[in-house]
Amino acid sequence: MEPTIYLTFNGTCLEAMRHYEKTLGGEITGIFRNSDAPTPESRMQGSDDMVLNMSMRLGNAVVMASDAPEAWYARPQGFSVSLSPASVDEFDRLFAALAEDAQAVMMPPSETFWAERFTMFTDRFGTPWMLNFEGNKAMT
Template identity: 45%
Template sequence: MKINPYLSFGGDCKAAFEFYEKALGGKIEMMMTHGASPMADQTAPGWRDKIMHVALSVGDFVLMGSDAPPEYFKPMQGFSVSLTIDKAAEAERVFAELAQDGNVGMPLQQTFWAFRFGMVTDRFGTPWMINCEKDA
């Protein structure tokens, strides 16, 4: 079994995933707009360039998402995408990238369980926890 987070956006999914591809060092494996789908003729003209589905691979991890139509979109809340990063320097780089124009909930810092831990909500509204654990 695999668990893959699926994020919903209100129209800026493409920009978010292009940002995540750079920030996380991943690769967008698939991105389809509503206009490129078999349902294009059933899609409102202003929504055809919005993302129906995207998949971003980062190592063994897959982050997926789409733009939700306005009547279904709700801002993200009640969860965080948690990243466990092996090296403190890489944790610092990823945290800094995600924090650009975002909101830092807890600065990246050493804790009793981690070399680095921090929480940030990026400029697209996705909440992240960055963790670089100490050895058990």
């Protein structure tokens, strides 16, 4: 069993997931919109374009996401999507793309006692991220 990351957005699901697909090299494998629901009763309150569920293959992992009706949406907290780039160059590329117009950068990219480079930020879509490049500090 492998965990699946499930992200919830406030109307920006498709834009966010397309950005993650391009930035992370993923592949969107399915999108179901409110208008795809078989009956009016099975639709969520919101526009027909609202994403009810979508998935993206990212390596061996799956990232799923949806838009939440405004009354249900809560800002993500208590977790981060954590990535371990294979190089400093990849770290820098990911940070530049994911942190562009970030809502917050809690910890700018810097060296730590456990990693050559580490950062924590919340992207423009509200997703909290951590990037960690261990480099020569990798535990063996």
